[in-house]
Amino acid sequence: MFSIRQRLSLLPGLLLLFGVWILDLKQYPHIDIVPYFWILAIIAASVTIDIVLRKYAPDADPYIFPLAMLFVSVGLIMIDRLKPILFIPQMRWVLIGLAVFILVIRYGKNIHRLVQYQYMVGLFCLATLCSTLLLGTDIGGHQAWIIIGPFQVQPSEFAKLLIILFLSAYLTDHKNVLSLPSNRVLFLRLPPLRFIAPLVVIWGISVLMFIVQRDLGSALLFFGIAVFITYMATGNKSYVFLAGIFFSVAGTMTYFLFAHVRVRIAIWLHPWADPTGQAYQIVQSLFAFGSGGLLGSGFDHGYPGLIPEVHTDFIFSAIGEELGLLGALAVISAYLLLFYRGFHIALQCRNEMRMLLAAGLSISLALQVFIILAGITKLLPLTGITLPFLSYGGSSMVSSFIILGLLFVLSKKENSNG
Amino acid sequence: MGNRNIKKYIVNSAVFFLGLFLILMLYITYLQTIDSDELANNSLNRRSAQMDDHIARGLIVDDKGRKLAYSEKTASGFSRKYPLGEIAAPVTGYVGKNLGNAGIEAYANADLLGKTGDLHKIGPLAQLFTADQGNTVKLTIDASIQKAAYDALGNRRGAVVVLDSSTGAVLAMVSRPSFNPNSLEQDWNTLQNSPDSVLLNRATQGLYPPGSTIKPMIADASLKENVTNTDEIFNCPGYLDVGNYHLVDSHGEVHGKVNLKEALTESCNVTFGTLALRLGASNLENTFDRFGFKKSLDNELSEANIQLPDFHHLNDGEISQVGIGQSTVLVTPLRMAMLASVFANQGVMMKPYLIDQILSPNNIIIKKSHVEKWLEVTSAQRAQLIKSYMENVVQHGTGTEAAVSGIVIAGKTGTAENSGGADHAWFMGSADLPKRTIAFSIIIENSGFGGTEAAPIARKVITNILDTEEGSP
Numbered sequence: 001m002f003s004i005r006q007r008l009s010l011l012p013g014l015l016l017l018f019g020v021w022i023l024d025l026k027q028y029p030h031i032d033i034v035p036y037f038w039i040l041a042i043i044a045a046s047v048t049i050d051i052v053l054r055k056y057a058p059d060a061d062p063y064i065f066p067l068a069m070l071f072v073s074v075g076l077i078m079i080d081r082l083k084p085i086l087f088i089p090q091m092r093w094v095l096i097g098l099a100v101f102i103l104v105i106r107y108g109k110n111i112h113r114l115v116q117y118q119y120m121v122g123l124f125c126l127a128t129l130c131s132t133l134l135l136g137t138d139i140g141g142h143q144a145w146i147i148i149g150p151f152q153v154q155p156s157e158f159a160k161l162l163i164i165l166f167l168s169a170y171l172t173d174h175k176n177v178l179s180l181p182s183n184r185v186l187f188l189r190l191p192p193l194r195f196i197a198p199l200v201v202i203w204g205i206s207v208l209m210f211i212v213q214r215d216l217g218s219a220l221l222f223f224g225i226a227v228f229i230t231y232m233a234t235g236n237k238s239y240v241f242l243a244g245i246f247f248s249v250a251g252t253m254t255y256f257l258f259a260h261v262r263v264r265i266a267i268w269l270h271p272w273a274d275p276t277g278q279a280y281q282i283v284q285s286l287f288a289f290g291s292g293g294l295l296g297s298g299f300d301h302g303y304p305g306l307i308p309e310v311h312t313d314f315i316f317s318a319i320g321e322e323l324g325l326l327g328a329l330a331v332i333s334a335y336l337l338l339f340y341r342g343f344h345i346a347l348q349c350r351n352e353m354r355m356l357l358a359a360g361l362s363i364s365l366a367l368q369v370f371i372i373l374a375g376i377t378k379l380l381p382l383t384g385i386t387l388p389f390l391s392y393g394g395s396s397m398v399s400s401f402i403i404l405g406l407l408f409v410l411s412k413k414e415n416s417n418g
Numbered sequence: 419m420g421n422r423n424i425k426k427y428i429v430n431s432a433v434f435f436l437g438l439f440l441i442l443m444l445y446i447t448y449l450q451t452i453d454s455d456e457l458a459n460n461s462l463n464r465r466s467a468q469m470d471d472h473i474a475r476g477l478i479v480d481d482k483g484r485k486l487a488y489s490e491k492t493a494s495g496f497s498r499k500y501p502l503g504e505i506a507a508p509v510t511g512y513v514g515k516n517l518g519n520a521g522i523e524a525y526a527n528a529d530l531l532g533k534t535g536d537l538h539k540i541g542p543l544a545q546l547f548t549a550d551q552g553n554t555v556k557l558t559i560d561a562s563i564q565k566a567a568y569d570a571l572g573n574r575r576g577a578v579v580v581l582d583s584s585t586g587a588v589l590a591m592v593s594r595p596s597f598n599p600n601s602l603e604q605d606w607n608t609l610q611n612s613p614d615s616v617l618l619n620r621a622t623q624g625l626y627p628p629g630s631t632i633k634p635m636i637a638d639a640s641l642k643e644n645v646t647n648t649d650e651i652f653n654c655p656g657y658l659d660v661g662n663y664h665l666v667d668s669h670g671e672v673h674g675k676v677n678l679k680e681a682l683t684e685s686c687n688v689t690f691g692t693l694a695l696r697l698g699a700s701n702l703e704n705t706f707d708r709f710g711f712k713k714s715l716d717n718e719l720s721e722a723n724i725q726l727p728d729f730h731h732l733n734d735g736e737i738s739q740v741g742i743g744q745s746t747v748l749v750t751p752l753r754m755a756m757l758a759s760v761f762a763n764q765g766v767m768m769k770p771y772l773i774d775q776i777l778s779p780n781n782i783i784i785k786k787s788h789v790e791k792w793l794e795v796t797s798a799q800r801a802q803l804i805k806s807y808m809e810n811v812v813q814h815g816t817g818t819e820a821a822v823s824g825i826v827i828a829g830k831t832g833t834a835e836n837s838g839g840a841d842h843a844w845f846m847g848s849a850d851l852p853k854r855t856i857a858f859s860i861i862i863e864n865s866g867f868g869g870t871e872a873a874p875i876a877r878k879v880i881t882n883i884l885d886t887e888e889g890s891p
Contacts, residue, residue, distance in 0.1 A: 228431050231427060231430075231431065232424060232427040232428050232431055233424065233427075235423050235424075235426070235427045275462050276462065283462065286449065286457055287457050287458070287460060287462070287463040287465065289446065289449045289450055289454075289457065290449060290450065290453055290454045290455075290456065290457020290458045290460075290463070291454075291457065291458040291463065291465050292450055292454075293450055293451070293454040293458065293541065294450060294451060294454070294541065295540065295541020295542060295543070296541050296542060297541070297542065297544070298541065298542030298544070298545055299542075301542065301544075301545055302465075303464070303465045303468050303469075306464060306465070306468075320446070320449075320450065324450065324541055325446065325447060325450035325451065328446055328450070329443060329446070329447070332439065332442070332443055332446075335439075336436070336439060339432070339435065340432075343428060343429075343432040346428050347425055347428060347429070352424060355424055355425070355428070356424065359428045359431065362432075363431060363435070366435045366438075366439075367435075370435070370438050370439065370442060373442055373446075374442055377442070377445060377446055377449060379441075379442060379445050
């Protein structure tokens with residue numbers, strides 16, 4: 001009656017249920033029944049969504065939604081284990097994310113028509129970025145939050161989406177101009193300045209994000225997204241080179257101008273010089289990975305609570321400790337499958353705007369996962385950025401589901417009027 | 419067509435990310451395999467300490483199962499209790515959350531926590547082997563002998579070691595002044611700065627010149643190397659001039675004409691200084707080696723390294739001093755009990771040990787120490803001969819204060835000169851008790867003459883053992 005794929009799509013729900021049962025067994029007989037209503041709601045919602053999507057969009061990608069739910073389940077049981085008080089809030093965000101996912105699928109099928117409104121998107125994107133720069137509230141050391149009424153919104157999560165939308169629209173429209181070698185500067189082939197101005201603006205804002213808000217993660221992410229989408233649209237390596245120069249110059253300047261940049265680099269290069277002070281968090285994260293070893297300490301048997309803020313940026317360190325190298329590699333492999341499906345969707349598109357958008361969204365997910373995982377393992381300097389679908393946080397969850405919804409929409413065979 | 423190019427660039431970008439993630443996965447693999455042990459065992463990694471807080475540390479018990487240390491559940495975790503307090507502190511050591519552990523608490527830490535090997539490598543399976551209750555460490559110590567020796571020392575600074583000479587089992591190991599392990603964390607600052615080094619276990623860590631207690635060994639060496647025989651008569655005028663070193667007998671005594679037996683009985687410095695000169699540097703060095711002074715025990719007794727002079731750079735005066743246990747020879751009280759055990763045990767030195775068994779919480783034996791013949795030091799006949807000389811010390815010589823009627827006791831007194839102040843009083847020897855033969859050594863710091871200060875303590879300890887062992891079948 002059910003296909004293997006459909007039966008496998010039940011796995012994330014079972015994972016969530018079993019994980020919470022394991023945690024509750026330790027609490028027995030003091031079991032709180034309320035979270036189970038939320039769990040059942042999530043399982044019911046995800047199973048229903050899966051069945052409905054298969055029925056009404058049989059040609060769309062069948063894997064990305066179950067993969068996302070797998071991450072959601074792993075994230076939820078880790079949050080229940082690390083910060084039980086945030087378990088229900090996070091499940092609320094998952095349900096909101098699922099609703100947004102449906103809305104994006106329902107109304108997003110003509111997303112490629114945004115080409116016509118590219119400058120409006122661009123302005124909106126600029127406004128969002130500037131609002132974080134001007135109105136940002138200082139939470140956790142960097143100003144990446146805007147508080148609207150009872151909500152704390154992390155606008156950078158949404159600015160990311162707008163940048164991808166704007167760039168794929170703008171570059172689709174101006175691709176030909178941009179890839180024409182009009183100006184030759186040394187060995188670089190560059191189009192007239194006014195065409196590359198929007199790129200330079202985004203790069204500049206990325207650097208400002210870092211300087212003003214100390215948000216290296218978002219800065220790197222925006223910058224990287226811009227570079228990759230430009231490269232994919234034009235195939236002009238001069239942009240990559242130019243971006244590299246821009247990045248080096250900006251990086252060097254900020255290093256010498258701002259003490260907090262020097263501190264961050266010093267922590268990265270020499271964490272053992274001050275393991276109980278400024279490098280505390282990264283050193284604790286490394287201890288978690290080392291103590292986990294090959295097989296991990298076992299779910300709920302480690303001490304990831306020693307890492308400050310483990311439920312948000314460092315949730316993967318907890319996975320490395322309790323589920324071991326095997327668990328860590330399994331999660332990364334699942335992400336690689338998601339990215340693979342994302343790029344696959346991009347390559348199946350026929351419309352250039354859709355193609356660029358799908359690739360851009362995939363790149364943004366891959367880049368974000370890479371930046372945070374490299375940061376918490378000390379491969380790169382540590383940056384505060386969430387792990388999509390896994391970390392605690394509403395803005396991240398909602399924006400990740402928007403990306404997923406867009407990818408889903410883009411995976412459907414487009415209308416010939418595109 | 420542009421589409422095809424875009425596809426190519428998308429594939430390029432995807433491949434680039436695949437490369438990035440491969441690097442990341444390799445790096446995480448490195449962290450969690452090759453780098454794993456170092457990170458897991460880093461002293462700043464508080465995981466193992468947090469894990470330990472959830473385990474009830476096992477018991478430390480004496481040879482009859484009497485508790486020397488146990489854990490008591492409190493609201494905030496476990497609290498460690500030591501029923502014998504200061505008496506057994508040098509044996510048990512302590513658990514210091516912030517200070518680190520010491521003594522058996524440190525040496526047998528893994529056993530007391532119920533850990534078997536390095537568990538973090540087997541991952542979640544480790545949960546199967548992680549007990550809530552640690553293992554019991556059963557010692558060779560006899561709490562009643564320990565207490566008797568502690569009481570016998572009184573308020574004087576010193577140490578007592580009692581061994582079973584046929585097995586090497588340490589029956590008592592006392593050091594005074596001691597500390598109370600029950601209130602160690604509160605008392606730490608006072609203890610650490612105490613001028614009497616209360617935290618030092620004098621029995622195994624204290625280093626003293628052996629003085630005349632080394633003479634039985636010199637006698638054995640002299641007979642073995644044929645530099646004398648049992649009949650030779652030495653003439654003792656009360657002094658011996660070696661080069662420009664003037665060796666004298668204590669209290670200006672003149673022993674006159676003595677043979678080896680009489681020289682040992684009266685602890686004649688002139689005779690033993692002469693014998694050391696006859697033996698010479700090489701023979702003396704070999705003798706110290708033969709009696710194990712150059713070998714370290716490397717076990718739970720955590721003995722300090724014995725200090726020996728560089729024999730081949732000694733002048734004759736210094737060599738004659740080695741013969742009476744002075745020069746730069748420094749030994750632990752444990753070593754002198756081991757030396758005494760050789761003559762009580764047919765020339766064989768058993769390896770001393772403190773941990774008898776490790777038992778699971780439900781009393782299944784997990785590990786058992788086996789009695790180990792450490793060194794075959796000397797022949798049974800010569801050991802018996804020297805022992806008879808030492809019996810004479812207790813019957814007629816300097817050690818009469820140790821005598822207990824009806825019990826064969828061998829002994830040797832010592833009065834060790836030291837640069838730090840008044841002489842240390844020594845007494846070492848053995849006693850053939852109804853149930854076993856014990857070897858012992860006693861030192862009392864800066865108290866003077868061994869025969870009057872240290873020997874009575876041996877008598878008190880032996881009497882106490884006789885009383886308690888007769889009382890219990």
